[in-house]
Amino acid sequence: MPPESPSHATDRFDDDDYPAYTMGRAAEMIGATAGFLRAIGDARLITPLRSEGGHRRYSRYQLRIAARARELVDGGTPIEAACRIVILEDQLEEALRLNEQLRRPAAGRSGVDS
Structure with missing residues (x-):
């Protein structure tokens, strides 16, 4: 497999x-500890990917989720409850989007079938 071009990697x-x-x-980046990230991983809020060496790697989407959980925990919400709240918020956002x-109306659709 040929190496990726620099622009593709970026x-x-x-x-x-x-x-x-x-x-x-x-x-x-989210103002938390590695232990916090492990805890929300254990609570199944986010599942980081692993590098070839087995190290956890996080995406920007996962960091936004983790930051929201940290805000709730910082406000006094227990971590398990914070994780459940964030999951439900994310599900609601997706349902509203769908x-x-x-x-x-679908593009190119002339009307609703009867």
Whole structure:
């Protein structure tokens, strides 16, 4: 397999799901500890990918989820409850997005079938 071009490799960093951040860097970025990231992983809020060496790697999307959980925990919510709240918020956001998408008329559609 040929090596990736530099521009293609850089494009992955624009991908919200690309696991670009080590545990230490991820913790630093959200103002938390590595232990916090492990705890929310244990609670199944996020599942980091693993590098070939077995190290955890986090995406920007996962960091946004982790940051929201940290806000709740910092406000006094137990970590298990914070994780459940964030999961439900994420599910609600996705359901609302899908609902809006379904309400829009399909492109090229002339009407509703009877």
